[in-house]
Amino acid sequence: MKKSTIVSVSLSFLISAGTLFADDKGHEIAKKYYDLKDPKTTSSKATMTITDKNGSQKSRTLQMYGKKDDLGTWSFIEFESPADVKGTKLLTIPKKPNENEQRIYLPALKKARLIASSGKGGKFVNTDFFYYDLESHEFEDYTYTYVKDDKLVDHQCSVVQMSPKSTDTPYLMSEAWISKEDNFVYQMKLYDRKTSEHIKTMNVLETSITDGCIIPVRILMTNHKDNSKTELSLSDLKVNSGVDDKVFSIQNLETR
Numbered sequence: 001m002k003k004s005t006i007v008s009v010s011l012s013f014l015i016s017a018g019t020l021f022a023d024d025k026g027h028e029i030a031k032k033y034y035d036l037k038d039p040k041t042t043s044s045k046a047t048m049t050i051t052d053k054n055g056s057q058k059s060r061t062l063q064m065y066g067k068k069d070d071l072g073t074w075s076f077i078e079f080e081s082p083a084d085v086k087g088t089k090l091l092t093i094p095k096k097p098n099e100n101e102q103r104i105y106l107p108a109l110k111k112a113r114l115i116a117s118s119g120k121g122g123k124f125v126n127t128d129f130f131y132y133d134l135e136s137h138e139f140e141d142y143t144y145t146y147v148k149d150d151k152l153v154d155h156q157c158s159v160v161q162m163s164p165k166s167t168d169t170p171y172l173m174s175e176a177w178i179s180k181e182d183n184f185v186y187q188m189k190l191y192d193r194k195t196s197e198h199i200k201t202m203n204v205l206e207t208s209i210t211d212g213c214i215i216p217v218r219i220l221m222t223n224h225k226d227n228s229k230t231e232l233s234l235s236d237l238k239v240n241s242g243v244d245d246k247v248f249s250i251q252n253l254e255t256r
Contacts, residue, residue: 026144026160030176030253032183034139038073039213041243042066044234046218053227060085060125063220063241072100072184073136074248085234091253092135100135105253112253121170121193128200128230132170141165147175155179155186172196190223199225210239 016020048060065076072094087107095101097202102115110154121131147159158178162170170193177187184207190200206218217234 011175023143026146029146029183030142030160030162031139031176033176033178033185036183036214036247037212038068039066039211039239040068041241042215042237043240043241045242046235047233048127049231049233051166051229051231058082060127065247067243067245067248071095072138075134075136076247076252077134079125086126087256089253090124090134091248091250092133094136102131102135103250103253107256110247110256112250117168128226128228129232130170130219133221150177152177152187155181155184168191169193180225182214197225200222205231206235208252210237213239215239236244 004202037195042062043065046062048062048066049057050060051057060082061080063078063080067074073092074094075090075092077090079088087105089105089112091103091105093101094105101223102120103112104115105112115131116242120135121130123129124131126133143160145161145163147161150157150159155177157179160176160178161173162176163173166253172191172193174191175189176185176186184204186204188202189198190201190202191197201222201224203220204218205215205220206216208217215234215237217237219232221232222229
């Protein structure tokens with residue numbers, strides 16, 4: 001889940017939110033999230049822990065890099081272990097407003113391939129994250145409708161329905177739990193485009209505030225269709241410390 005994610009202009013808020021129509025209220029609540037400060041660069045180590053329907057677990061370690069510029073948000077992911085996924089890399093490149101290009105490098109094939117738009121609803125290296133979940137999405141990509149107020153663990157939240165304007169997405173819609181305290185999204189329910197079923201839930205379990213940016217450092221993606229889940233945990237997080245532009249190149253993607 002990216003805002004312009006991990007991920008963005010000012011709003012004039014009405015004095016009384018109760019006077020807003022549902023879509024206006026949802027629009028303004030969501031805008032507060034997208035207006036949060038984004039880091040210019042990030043880098044971290046990460047662990048993905050995958051739990052299948054039988055309770056069996058397997059872990060993967062990886063390196064993650066991010067950069068934001070006028071085009072959008074760039075990201076580069078490389079798996080370090082175990083051996084069967086070591087060297088697998090994913091590069092996300094912002095091409096133009098509301099459009100991203102994703103390329104994956106598979107060591108067995110010794111070359112990178114482009115992820116087609118129709119393939120972005122596929123599992124990322126057999127985790128519970130889709131390729132779509134790992135790319136940037138802008139405020140203008142959705143329409144917003146306020147649903148209700150709700151409490152999520154320690155957070156008093158506004159629940160906002162987000163409907164993608166494009167039909168070329170794996171999700172028909174999502175519901176975001178946005179904290180009234182810090183305007184960050186702590187839960188998202190994701191609905192399948194073909195069946196309209198609630199297929200996945202994303203929960204932010206832990207955040208870090210660095211250089212004024214709220215960074216999710218533990219994310220749990222629960223797959224209700226497959227009865228599996230994947231937890232992504234970050235460590236050695238560096239924010240606004242700089243990342244070489246060469247990291248986000250196709251040449252680096254294809255370098256063994």
